[in-house]
Amino acid sequence: MTIEAVLARIDQALPEATDRLLDLLRIPSISTDPAYQADCDRAADWLVSDLQGLGFDASKRPTPGHPMVVAHYDGPEVADTPHLLFYGHYDVQPVDPLSLWDRDPFDPQIEDTPSGKVIRGRGASDDKGQLMTFLEACRAWRAEHGRLPCRLTIFLEGEEESGSPSLIPFMQENAQELRADVALICDTGLFQSRTPSIVTMLRGLVGEEITIKAASKDLHSGMYGGLAMNPIRLLSQIIAGLHDDTGRITVPGFYDGVPELSDEMRAQWQGLAFDHARFLGDVGLSVPAGESDRTPLEMLWSRPTCEVNGIWGGYTGDGFKTVLPAEANAKISFRLVGQQDPLAIREAFRAYVTAQLPADCTAEFSEHGDSPAGQMSVENPAFEPARAALTEEWGTAAAYVGCGGSIPIAGYFKTYLDMDAMLIGFAKDDDQIHSPNEKYDLQSFHKGIRSWARVLDRLTTEKG
Amino acid sequence: MTIEAVLARIDQALPEATDRLLDLLRIPSISTDPAYQADCDRAADWLVSDLQGLGFDASKRPTPGHPMVVAHYDGPEVADTPHLLFYGHYDVQPVDPLSLWDRDPFDPQIEDTPSGKVIRGRGASDDKGQLMTFLEACRAWRAEHGRLPCRLTIFLEGEEESGSPSLIPFMQENAQELRADVALICDTGLFQSRTPSIVTMLRGLVGEEITIKAASKDLHSGMYGGLAMNPIRLLSQIIAGLHDDTGRITVPGFYDGVPELSDEMRAQWQGLAFDHARFLGDVGLSVPAGESDRTPLEMLWSRPTCEVNGIWGGYTGDGFKTVLPAEANAKISFRLVGQQDPLAIREAFRAYVTAQLPADCTAEFSEHGDSPAGQMSVENPAFEPARAALTEEWGTAAAYVGCGGSIPIAGYFKTYLDMDAMLIGFAKDDDQIHSPNEKYDLQSFHKGIRSWARVLDRLTTEKG
Incomplete structure (x- = not known):
């Protein structure tokens, strides 16, 4: 089985992959603050260079704000192999209050913690660590096979943390170039830090x-x-x-x-056994503060x-x-x-x-x-193979879930490119994204890379 | 009449007096911000030096915060001449938002405006310009007479704009040295920018x-x-x-x-014909925003x-x-x-x-x-002569009024030194104290100096 060889390469090359991520994390690409404009540009250059090394035709594309990174790989001439688009963002949140960080947010390092090794620094989880999981999966695949498994487009944004002002115009102007069979978006998390999931509902x-x-x-x-x-x-x-x-x-x-939640969805969410006491307890809270007649998961996902x-x-x-x-x-x-x-x-x-x-x-x-809020259609033939790949990697049934956050890109892919999107990510609840001391578990990074390799395998093997 | 000669000297020496004030205003003595500690110290030194030049035994007195300036003049051996204490403060408010200033707040200058010349800069009115009116009156008196008219103590604080943390301990420790027959405090204004007044009620x-x-x-x-x-x-x-x-x-x-306002005080305040529409209109407002069943002067002075x-x-x-x-x-x-x-x-x-x-x-x-709030006793024999002096200088009957602001020092003089205080000041409503573009009318400064000369004359002549 070729996928085992790719996974073995991923395991072996993890130190080099981690070093590359640390290198990217050192660039303070805070998009909302004009003082960091040159740094955002530098992060885009870094990614263009890395993608070119992976065999992509990659370039930095100007916008009125921070540049987009767009890269194409034509892929093998195999009938029915899908054209996949991968989306991530290279910009990060501001770091204030700086005094609450235990270290320089842009001098990242690997730390040993009671729950395992973590990569500490601004953007480690949101979204540089996550986007690099896909690039590293491509790298391992290419190293094993000498090529990538299908036609691929990479689309990386630099304004996600500042309202994405250039995104829609850019998608409209480049619709033909960006359209693919399905979009893969890596900017979400594991449900309750352990269950792999595909987000189908976004606020x-x-x-x-x-x-x-x-x-x-x-x-x-x-x-x-x-x-x-x-x-x-x-x-x-x-x-x-x-x-x-x-x-x-x-x-x-x-x-x-x-809308009111359907009985079916309500039952599925009840099955997730969301431990809201622990979720709140992790940040020093105990009482759900939303509408008094709603369940905690409703407060987060559907209200x-x-x-x-x-x-x-x-x-x-x-x-x-x-x-x-x-x-x-x-x-x-x-x-x-x-x-x-x-x-x-x-x-x-x-x-x-x-x-x-x-x-x-x-x-x-x-x-x-x-x-607007987003609702993914799980009718797209990519969803079930991807869910199976995730289940296989994590050893626990992957779930379709909601997400309290707003990842507008998913809705935009549908609206402007008529393309379904799969939101798959490996962040944990305690990653402290948008907060001081942001981190990404080394496990998230490692198994994230492996997950994407498995997803690529399932999507190309089962279609091809 | 000797007072006429003193007044003539004041008129003649106004340019030099103004230059001295500009010099003091250049020192950014912001007491609430630790970054300006050395500047507060420098302002105190400046005043010590100026007071020594006026014949005072003046010194900078340490506190846990910014220093006090205390100066003594023994005065002539004339029976029944009162011992007067003058209080002012050399510290100023912060200047933010700096962007709203039309010039550097600590590079003061004389500006021509449609309503006359003004001294523009942080502290011009609150309180450096006001405290210098008294020092300049002393300077002119001394130049004319070779001495000052009575025993005088000058007491200048550097923490008035930051809650006066050192004031009470300092007054308690130095009560014997500071006690006088009556205190003169110059940190208030003309009523409606035109009527000279003595404040008898402070919040x-x-x-x-x-x-x-x-x-x-x-x-x-x-x-x-x-x-x-x-x-x-x-x-x-x-x-x-x-x-x-x-x-x-x-x-x-x-x-x-x-307390409810007495009928007598209510009647007196009605007589002041406070033009609240104009008072509010000057700052872009029109509607009194306080308790709906109270008059505007009550909202400001007695509520x-x-x-x-x-x-x-x-x-x-x-x-x-x-x-x-x-x-x-x-x-x-x-x-x-x-x-x-x-x-x-x-x-x-x-x-x-x-x-x-x-x-x-x-x-x-x-x-x-x-x-606590302050209530002055107008029984003290200094009040009526002072009111007469102000009436004479300004050509309009001076009034006993309330003050919405808190000038705790007046109450402290009563509590800790058992001394009545007369609050006499020359600021105008549009001086923009605590705000960007603070100013002090050159007229306030000039007639303020003349007012103090007349007050000194009345208090020492009538008592002597």
């Missing part, structure tokens, strides 16, 4: 930034306090009113297009949310300043499900805020991306 | 910083959103609940010790407040980060009146917050100063 996202303005300038709270409007107070009132006592979101029309991701106003430095600020700001996001319309939600939120503004106050809004 | 202040903690670390809002508690939401709920719909503060017991002076949590940089933060923070202050007990208010606030904490959330508190 959408609307990001909004709001600035409440009152006085024309900052005021002295002694001179004006009690008489002048305080915009922090108003902003707090608006935020406090966004949920009712049961945790339901109060924006009018917000729940339009939110929409409204969260404040940042708030600031007035004096926030050391000491105290008796200032009545002229403005207060918040970054607010909504996770969407089902057929909720991102643009309608944005409009409803703005109308909701505007309706609450008293005299003398104004609100300014700016948008930070929007994407 | 107290309690400063609190609160940190709400939920999860043990920052979380990804996709992975946890909907299930995990968001501390920004809780903090917003707590802040929103601090006032009811009528603007009344909801902390239990908060109004204990708040307590609760204000959020700063709020922060989550991601506040450019772009967007889908983070569920581990904590959220606010700086909150209360302005107190009458017999409200600062320590009881602090305790009541903390109990109020703690009672609202759901499972999984904690609150940490830190204090930023507290001072």
Whole structure:
């Protein structure tokens, strides 16, 4: 069996694969902060070079923001072998608060922990470690066979952590070039850190930034306090009113297009035996904080949310300043499900805020991306072989699951390229993505590479 | 009349006096920010040197924080001439947001404006310009008479803008040295920018910083959103609940010790014909935002407040980060009146917050100063002569007024030194103290110096 030979090569070459990942992790490709623009560019160059070494026709493609990396491998002339597209992103989240990191987030290293070896550094899990699992699988396959098993397109983005502003235009302009039989996306995790899974339900996202303005300038709270409007107070009132006592979101029309979970799906999710007490306990919490009449998995996968991701106003430095600020700001996001319309939600939120503004106050809004929720069709012939490959590698039945996060790319592949997508990833719940001390288990990396080799094998063997 | 000669000297020497003030304003003595410690020290040195030049026995006196400046002038041996203490502060507020300044806040200059010349720079009005009015009055008096008119103590603080942590211990340790017949404090303004006044009612202040903690670390809002508690939401709920719909503060017991305004004082305040529409209009507002059943002057002078002076949590940089933060923070202050007990208010606030904490959330508190409200006794024989001097200089009847701000020093003089205090100042409502583009009218500076010369004359002539 040829796959065994590929897997053996993967096991043998793991140290070199890890070194390559550490090299990529040293590039601080924070896409949301303009200060790191050159670093994002450098990460793209690194990947182009690596893909060229794997026999791909790879290039860095300019956008108004950070570049895309696109690479093609024509593959063997075998009838019915599928054309696969692999997607990942090379940009990473900001690292603040830096003081909570135990080491330089861009000086990654392998650490021994009680639960095994981990690769520590920003982007180790989200998404550099994950995208490299696929590239390393290709490398081992090529080393064993002298070629890759099918026609492959690699499509790597550098703006995933900053709302993907260039993604849709780029996909539209290059639709012919990017279209494949099915997309493989590696940006998700193992269910409860142990069950391999394919995500078939993804929440959408609307990001909004709001600035409440009152006085024309900052005021002295002694001179004006009690008489002048305080915009922090108003902003707090608006935020406090966004949920009712049961945790339901109060924006009018917000729940339009939110489906009830089917009995079948509800039963399947119950079968997953989600241990929410442990999931919350791992981060110091104990009580589900969402809608009081929903199960924990519903709160995470099939119910929409409204969260404040940042708030600031007035004096926030050391000491105290008796200032009545002229403005207060918040970054607010909504996770969407089902057929909720991102643009309608944005409009409803703005109308909701505007309706609450008293005299003398104004609100300014700016948008930070929007994407609808995603629903994958498991009818595509790639799903079952992929699930079987995952089951084989991990020794436990792979599952179709939901995902609380927003991976808009899956929906875009359907909308703009009419292509189904399989979301397969190997992150664990304690990877601390988007947080200080992000890590990726060496096991995730190793078995992730092996998983992709098995998926490639199943998809090309069974079709060919 | 000797006072005319002193006044003529003041008029003549105004350019030199202004240059001295600009020199002092160039020192960025921001007391609340440890980065400016050396600058605070330098400002104290500058004043010691200037006071020595005026014939004072002046010295910089160490404290655990920024130094005090204390200077003594023995004065002539004239029976019944009062011993006066003058208080001011040499520290200034932070300057952020720096982007809203039209110039470097510590590169002051004289600007021509449609309403006359102004001295522009941080501290021009609060309080360096004001404290220099007294020193310049002394300089002119000495130049004319070869000596000062009475025994004088100068007491300048460097921590007024950061809660005065060293003030009470210093006053207690040096009570004998600091006690005088009456204190003169120059840190207030003209009523409605035109009526000279002596403040007889001051609001107290309690400063609190609160940190709400939920999860043990920052979380990804996709992975946890909907299930995990968001501390920004809780903090917003707590802040929103601090006032009811009528603007009344909801902390239990908060109004204990708040007196109703006497009919006499109410009548006097009505006589002041406060133009609140213009006062608010100057800063882009129109509607009084306090308790709905109170007049604007009550809101400012005789009613307590609760204000959020700063709020922060989550991601506040450019772009967007889908983070569920581990904590959220606010700086909150209360302005107190009458017999409200600062320590009881602090305790009541903390109990109020703690009672609202759901499972999984904690609150940490830190204090930023507290001072009771102040009520001056106009029985002291210095008040009426001082009021007459102000009436004479400004050509309009000087008034006894309230002040919305907290100038704890006035109460401390009474409590710790058993000394009445007269709060006389020349700031205008549009001085933008604590805000970008702070200024002091050259007229305030000039007539302020002349006012103090007249006050010194009245107090020493009438007593002597």
